Structures are given as structure tokens and as C-alpha cells.
Amino acid sequence: MKRTSPGLAVAVNGGTVKADKLMKTICPRNCFDTCGLVAHVKDGRLVKVEGDPDHPITRGHICVKANTYVQRTYHKDRIKYPLLRAGKRGKGEFRRISWDEAFDLLVDKLDFCKKKWGGESLVEYVYSGNREFLAKTISGRLLNLYGSSKLVGSFCILSGLAGATFTTGTQHCQSIEVWSKRAEVIMMVGHNASFTNVHSLPFLWDALERGAYLIVIDSYLTPIATKADLFLQPRPGTDAAMVLAMINHIVAKDLHDKDFIARHTYGFDELMKEASKWTLEKAARVTGVELEKIARAAEIYATYHSHMETGWGHQRYTNGHQTQRAYSCLAGVCGHIGKEGASCNYFDLLAYKGILNFDRVMYPVGAPHKTLRRRLINISTFGPALREAKDPPLKAVISWRGGLISQHPNVHRMTEALKKLELFASVELFMTDDTDWADLVLPAADTFEQWGVHPSYWHPYLQIQKPVIAPLYEAKSDVDFWCELGRRMGYEKFFPREYGGLDWIREFLADDISDETIRNALSSNDPIRAPEKYAPRIPWSDRVFDTPTGKVELYSTGMVERGKKFPGDWHPVPHFKETAESPVSRPDLYRKYPLMLISQHAPYRTHSQWFNIEEIQEIEGPPSIFINEKDAKQRGIEDGERVRVFNDRGEISVAAKLTNRIKPGVCEVNSGIWVKSNGSANVLLEQLVGGPRDVGAGIMEEYDFERDGHTIAYFNCLVQIKKEGQHA
Numbered sequence: 097m098k099r100t101s102p103g104l105a106v107a108v109n110g111g112t113v114k115a116d117k118l119m120k121t122i123c124p125r126n127c128f129d130t131c132g133l134v135a136h137v138k139d140g141r142l143v144k145v146e147g148d149p150d151h152p153i154t155r156g157h158i159c160v161k162a163n164t165y166v167q168r169t170y171h172k173d174r175i176k177y178p179l180l181r182a183g184k185r186g187k188g189e190f191r192r193i194s195w196d197e198a199f200d201l202l203v204d205k206l207d208f209c210k211k212k213w214g215g216e217s218l219v220e221y222v223y224s225g226n227r228e229f230l231a232k233t234i235s236g237r238l239l240n241l242y243g244s245s246k247l248v249g250s251f252c253i254l255s256g257l258a259g260a261t262f263t264t265g266t267q268h269c270q271s272i273e274v275w276s277k278r279a280e281v282i283m284m285v286g287h288n289a290s291f292t293n294v295h296s297l298p299f300l301w302d303a304l305e306r307g308a309y310l311i312v313i314d315s316y317l318t319p320i321a322t323k324a325d326l327f328l329q330p331r332p333g334t335d336a337a338m339v340l341a342m343i344n345h346i347v348a349k350d351l352h353d354k355d356f357i358a359r360h361t362y363g364f365d366e367l368m369k370e371a372s373k374w375t376l377e378k379a380a381r382v383t384g385v386e387l388e389k390i391a392r393a394a395e396i397y398a399t400y401h402s403h404m405e406t407g408w409g410h411q412r413y414t415n416g417h418q419t420q421r422a423y424s425c426l427a428g429v430c431g432h433i434g435k436e437g438a439s440c441n442y443f444d445l446l447a448y449k450g451i452l453n454f455d456r457v458m459y460p461v462g463a464p465h466k467t468l469r470r471r472l473i474n475i476s477t478f479g480p481a482l483r484e485a486k487d488p489p490l491k492a493v494i495s496w497r498g499g500l501i502s503q504h505p506n507v508h509r510m511t512e513a514l515k516k517l518e519l520f521a522s523v524e525l526f527m528t529d530d531t532d533w534a535d536l537v538l539p540a541a542d543t544f545e546q547w548g549v550h551p552s553y554w555h556p557y558l559q560i561q562k563p564v565i566a567p568l569y570e571a572k573s574d575v576d577f578w579c580e581l582g583r584r585m586g587y588e589k590f591f592p593r594e595y596g597g598l599d600w601i602r603e604f605l606a607d608d609i610s611d612e613t614i615r616n617a618l619s620s621n622d623p624i625r626a627p628e629k630y631a632p633r634i635p636w637s638d639r640v641f642d643t644p645t646g647k648v649e650l651y652s653t654g655m656v657e658r659g660k661k662f663p664g665d666w667h668p669v670p671h672f673k674e675t676a677e678s679p680v681s682r683p684d685l686y687r688k689y690p691l692m693l694i695s696q697h698a699p700y701r702t703h704s705q706w707f708n709i710e711e712i713q714e715i716e717g718p719p720s721i722f723i724n725e726k727d728a729k730q731r732g733i734e735d736g737e738r739v740r741v742f743n744d745r746g747e748i749s750v751a752a753k754l755t756n757r758i759k760p761g762v763c764e765v766n767s768g769i770w771v772k773s774n775g776s777a778n779v780l781l782e783q784l785v786g787g788p789r790d791v792g793a794g795i796m797e798e799y800d801f802e803r804d805g806h807t808i809a810y811f812n813c814l815v816q817i818k819k820e821g822q823h824a
Contacts, residue, residue, distance in 0.1 A: 114138070120148055120621035122550045122559040123162055124543060125702045126224035128293040129154055130552035131162060132623060135544055135564040142166055142544055142565050150622055152273065153555045154295045160700050164711045169542045169568070173526050173708065176569035179537040185515055188532040195570065198538060199584050205519040206242070206492060206585065213488035215243025216471045217518075221478065222247065223498035225705060228548030228561055229452055230597075230604055231574035232497075236458040237590060238582040240470070245490065248799045249474040251503065251808040253443060255786035256411030258805035259420030259670075260442040262652040262788075264433065265642035266802070268635040269444040270403070271555055272296055276303045278437020279403035281396055283311040285335070285423055287407025290319035291699040293554070309400070311393050313338075314409065315811075316696055316764060317757035326393055330383035332692050332762060332811050333413040333675035339422035340672060341379030342394035343429055344371040351398035353431025360639050361428050363651020363669065370669045382672070384759065398430045404440045409696065412810045414676040416786035421652070421670035428648040434636030444631065447551040448801070451558065451606050451630040460590055474794030476785050476806040479504055482513035484793040496523035496540065496574065499768075500530050502704040505781030505808060506745060507771050523577065526708055529771045539571040546573035547597025549604055556631035557623035560601060560614070575600060606630070655788065658803060664789040676784050677812040679761070689743045689814035691727065694758075695767040695777045703768035719775025720751040722764040723817060728754045731817060738820040741765070743813070746779035749820060763817065767810070777813070784809035 115136040123131040132148030145165040149156035178198040183189030193201075209217045220239060222232060239246070260267050275282075276299040289296045297320075304310060304323070312324040315332045330338050346352050347368060357364050380387040396402075404427055411420050420442065427433050427440035459465065473481045473490070478500065482490050493500075493514075504510050514520055514533045522534035531537045545568065548561035567573060572580070575597065582591040602614065608627060617624050625631075640646065644653045652668045659666025665673070674681040678692065697703075698716065706712045721741055723733065733739060735754040740747055741763075750765065758764055765777040785791070789804040 115143055119562065119564040121544065121564055122561045123158075124226050124228040124548060124550045124561060125161070125705070126227045127702060128552070128554040129295040130550060130555065130557070130559070131158055131295070132559065133158065133162065137564055140565060142169055152623065153557065155298070157295060159294055160715065161702065161706050161712070164706070164709055165543070167711060168706065168709055169544060171526070171709065174568065175524055175526060175531075175537060175539040176571075177539055178570065181535045185520075185533050185535070186511065188527065190537060195572070198536060199581065201536060202521060202581060203584050209492045209518055210242065213491055216245045217488040217490060218242065218244040218492040218494070219473050219490055220244070220247055221475070221493055221495040221498055221500050223251075223475065223503070225497040225499065226543065226548070226574070228550050229447060230547065230549045230600055231578060233452075233454055233457040233604060234575055234600065235578045236454070237460065237463070238578055238585070238587065240458055241463055241582070241587050241590060242585065243464075243470065245471045245473045247475055248472045248796070248801065249476050249794075249806045251476040251806070252412070253408050253807060254801070255416035255788075255805045255807035256406070256408055256420040257443050258788055258803050259411065259417040260424050260440075261802045262643070262649060262654045263421055263424035263428065264440070264636065264648055266449060267443050267445050268632055269441040269554055270439040270635055271633070272299045274633060275403045275437045275439065276300065278401065279303060279308055280400040280437075281309045281311065281402035283313070283393075283397055283402060283404045284320065285313045285404065285406045286410030287405055288314065288316070288318040288320060288409070288696060292407070292697050309396060311397065313393075315694060315758070315762065318696075326389065326396070328385050328389050328393055329759060330385050331759065332694050333415060333678055334383040334672070335410045336415060336419045336422040336670060337374060337382045337672040338379050338385060338390055339419075339426050340371045340374040340670065341376050341390055342397070343367070343426055344374050345376055345391055345394045346398045346429060347371070349395065351395060352429050356431030357429065360647050362645040362647040362649050362653070364429070367425060367429070367650040367669050370671055374672070397426070401435070401438050402430065402432050403438055404432065406440065406442050409811075411786065412807055413812055414784055414786050414809045415673050416807050416809070417788045417805050418665065418667065418670045418673070425650050425670055428650055433648060434634065434639055436634050439635060444553050444556070445802075446556060446558070446626055446631050447553065449630060451551065451609070451626055452549065453604055453606055457600070457604050463590060472796040472799050474791050474796060474799070474806055476808050477783065477791060477794030479506060479510040479513055480783060480793035481795050483509070485795050491517055492519040493517060494521045494523070495530055495534070499528065499704045501533065502529045502768065502771055502776060502778065505778050505810070506783045507776065507779045508746060509783070523574070528704065532772065538577070539569060541567040541571045541573040545571065547575060547601065549601055551626070556626045558626055559623045560617055560621065562618070562621060563597070654803065658789070662789050662804070665787045675812045676809065677782060677814055679814070682814065685814045689816045690761065691815050691817060692762045693741070693777060693780060693813040693815045694762060694764050694811040696764060698766040698768055701768050704770060705768070707768060707770050718751050719769045719773055720753045720765070721817065722753045722755045722758060724758055724760045724762065725754045725756055726760045727763070727817075728752060731819070733817070733819060740818050740820055740822075741780065741815050743780055743815045745782060748775050748777070748779055750775045752817075763815065780815055781810065781813050784812050
């Protein structure tokens, strides 16, 4: 049954405006929820954005960010027309040019680079500023035709994905519509749903209301953790030690699922050899979590019908793949996999496993075949690749939908690498950290101004993004930009002018998504429930796991085989190893920099997006660092005071916020703060990457998205804090 739709009357600037039409669309931000939106349009202008009450997951609610979409779309600082650098890189000095001039410059530079260094001297930089997939795939068509280096990987999720995949195979999530009704125990790990997954909360509250027990494991006392029946707060990067002790305790108490282990797992004895090294006492010493809490969490999780939601915070360390392996193995030992209300969720590969036909768009008939050699560049080590690539060097970068400077560690070395490029083009909405270093800045279309296809990585619904207003000023949609560039570079037949957004979408979706389904989705613009084979209602309910043994691999034969080919940490049973920069692994640094810095997601931004929106700035306040009250007292720091946060790599200046939400010895700066504000934690980070595969500088010829891993170790950082003006 349809829920009540929003009305047409809209309050604007103190008055009331009656919208001409309501149009459904989708929020394509990098967020678990993938909200359905209703756009109110008056005379071709967006006047209000509301949640779509008919969306089965988001149900009409939108976050603070989405409530400022109108202000963001019409913000005075939007880039309105193409700009050409007029001063030195980094100075942010530009002059206006036309699109024809911009395309001529792009084509000339790209032709020059290809003739001098070869096609692989070009690489795009693209991530999830707009997570929509269609334009990303069309860009892939052009770059394949050109013969550029190919960007692979991710800088935020893949260490954990590798750990989960090597345990249970291809990852799908049991929908919260299902597990929230049946789980007796819910364990949330490294997942601050109150900031990053807000539409899970009504389902979660319903589960708690009917009596479900909530366990939260996080290094930070998040808002969701305050609702927990049991909260465990390990020292950052030590989860694996705690989970191995849980497994050891569960087996010692005879609480493991012997039948599931015997029939559906491989390597239980090998796992127990490792787990037996971890007593509750030893884990408590390493993690700082009380022995009794570790035991209680283990016993409750093992005894009841339990579901695990693993977020991504616990795997943003150099040991992150083994941490997720440990959690996935815990679920296997207890038999909490493949059951309604009892599974282990990490990430849903809905977008990557069949429902989107990447190859048909990227490698059309008549184009060079996809098996032609192309050098691969791993995004998690983009800076090192820029500096170290040879034969050919990387000389041209087109950056779009991503914050190259704001999202990567060791910022100063990244900007030094950018100075050596022949071309750095940035397609953007606003003048960000990236645009200041660009040669060419091109105005991007906003969310409401373009076509797209947007699946979720958390729920099983796919939605088509339709433009609800025309692109403002001289902005071009991403699809139009890449198609026009392709035509001007001589590939006209692969970018037909008569092709519109719908033509590309039909080509992009899997063959078993019928034209009728697409027509219905477009007429109502309601989400499409993915077919069962792409998004199973209960993953692994048939107990078939696409691992080498066909079972839950507590001992990973897949890791053993992959390890024969590539260097890295391929230890086949989960094990605990201190992170690369911690008080234990680097006592030399710890003497100078005695605080561990972590960076959680901001509640009112998506990484660096919305940082410049006044309404968000007013709510969020100036860039800050959260520091435990005891640590602040030792340093004579009062709440709200300006402080210096520094180490050998850099320094930032932020306001101190005193809290007991983090342990003594730990501090936290929200991710995504712009570097030019002098508050970005990434200035302080070393270029450290989680495994399992060691990719060095990330210049590669072969890569497996699901199994090779790579997450930037954002939470491996030691710092010191002093009052501003106070020096060592």
C-alpha cells in the first residue's frame, strides 16, 4: 500500500509556493541508505526536497544534509563556467573560458600525452562524491578506447571485504526488513548507524522494542552505543585479539554450533590452534576491554539467534582484513550464517554482480577488447603511484566525483606529485582543495540535473535517477561531459549524439531487468527490487558458499593460493597483529606522540561534501578535535580552546572538545574537513594501507576487487596535542 505522498504547498522564504510538480529521484551520496527523494519543482526551479514516503527502506525520512539540498544546488559558490588556471598551481587563480576552449585544451593535452608517453600516462581519479554508476561506466568506455591506465580498488572498504569474501564467498546483505524481525541478539561492530545509516534506526528500535538484545563494539562511544545493552570499547585496532578470545571462550563453554561446523565449515581445528592462544585475560590486557564484558558478549552472541552488522570502522587499519576475518569466523563458529535473522552483513555486491552490465557499456562491439593490457593504478595508493609510475609516468589526471587531496593521507606529498603533471583537470561543483591545484576546472551538474543508476550496498533496491531540473549555468551532466569528450577525441561512433539517458540505462541494466520493469520504474520512479539471484533475501540459506571448498573457510584455502602469487598477509586463519602505528608497534613514536588519532564520519556531512554549506557549518561549528577529559587536563586544555595537533608529517589547528566518549590516549577528528581550513586529519597521516595484498605503490597488472583488499589505514596515526602558541 502506498503511503501518504507529500503535498504540493512549499514554504519558501517565509511565504508559500505551490510547486508545479513533484518528481521522485534518488540521493546518490556514498551512504548505506540510498534515500528515495521527492523533488518539488516550480517554474523549472527546485524549491524543496522531501523524503519519498513510498521507499520501502527510507520511508519518507531524510537526513540533515538532504534537507539543505536546495541551498546546496543554488549555492552562490557553485562553479558556473569552465575556468583555466591563471597562476601557479595551488594558488587558486583562474580565468573564465568557454566549453569549446576547455574541450580543445583537453583534447590537445591528451593527444600530446599519448604521443609522448603513451595512453597509460592518463588516469582518471573518480570515487563516490556522486556514487551513481552509469557515468562512471561511460567514462570507462572512453578511457578504454584511449588506452589509459585503469583505476581500481577503493580506499575505504576493501580490506574488510577481502576478509569477509575469503570466509564466506561473494558478499550480500540480509535486508534489515528481514533480520530486524527475527534476530534475538544484534551485534553492531564498527558501525555508527546513528551518523551513517540513520534509516536503520526505526527498524532497530522496533527490534529492541520486541526484546532484541543490542551489543555494540566500537572504539568510540557513538550515539547508537548509548542504546546498547552491552558496549565494548577496544583500543583502536585490537578487535581481532578480542574476537579470537571470544571464539576460544565459546568453544571452552561448549556453546559452538557443532553441527554447522561439521557440515558447513572448513578448518575449525586450525582456527582453534590460533584462538587457543587468546585467553580472556590476555585479550583484556591487549584491548583494554574488561574480561567480564568479553565473556558476556561471547556467551550471549553464541547462545541466542544472533545477527551481526559489521560496518567499516574496525577494518581501517593495517590489520583490517584479519579483523573482519575474525568476526566472520565468529559467526561461522556459532552457526549464525544463512538463517533468517541470523547472518553476518558486511557489504552487498548487488551493483557489481550482474545487475549492472559494466562490460556491455565499457567494451562495446567494435571497440578494443577488454583483455588488451592496461596498467592498473590502485586508488588507495594514488599518491605513491603518481610519484613512482614509470614506463610511462603518470602525466595527466582527470578528477571527478572525488576529493583527491582532501581524502588521501600525507597531503603535502600528494600536492608535490600534482605539480609534476602535464594536465590536472577537476570536474567539480565548488572550488575545493582539488580545484586550487587544477589546470582546468569544469562545472559539474548537481544531483537533480542528471540521469543515473544507483544501487545500494546495504539494501536490495535499485533506483533510476532522473533529472528534475536542467543543469544550472554552464554545468554539464557527467554523461554529457564524457560523451562529448569522446566525440571530440575521434570516437564518435561509440558516443552517438542521439543517445539519451534512457538509452544508456537500457544498455547498462542486466537483460533480465525487463523493459516493462524499467517503464514502471520510470513512470512512478519507485525503486526496483533486485531479482533474488542478484540480491538473495537470505544470503547463504542454501549453505552454498563460493569459496574453494564450498564451505565457510575458517582456514582460508583461498588466501593460501592467492598468497602464492602475491606478497602480503595471507595468513589463512585470522590472527592479531598490532597495527603499523600504535603505542605497542611504534614505542619510539609513542614517546613523542602519545595519542592515537582516529577519524569517524561526521554526522552532517558526507566526507568533504557539505563542508562549505552555511547551514551545516552553523550546526557543526568549526573544525574540532575530541579529546578525553583526562588527557586535556594533563595538557591544561579547556573546552573550546584552540589547539595544535601535530606529528612529524604535519600540523593542524582546531578547537578542543572535551569528552568521555573516547578512551584516554585516543583523540578524534571528523573525516572530510577541507585541507585549506587547516583542520584536516589527513595532513597528519602516513601512507599506510590495509591488506591482505601488499601492492606497494599500487602500480599493477592484475587485481581482484573482492580478494586483494586495500583500505587506507586512516586510524593508524600517533599525534601530540598542545595549546596553540605553546611549543615543545
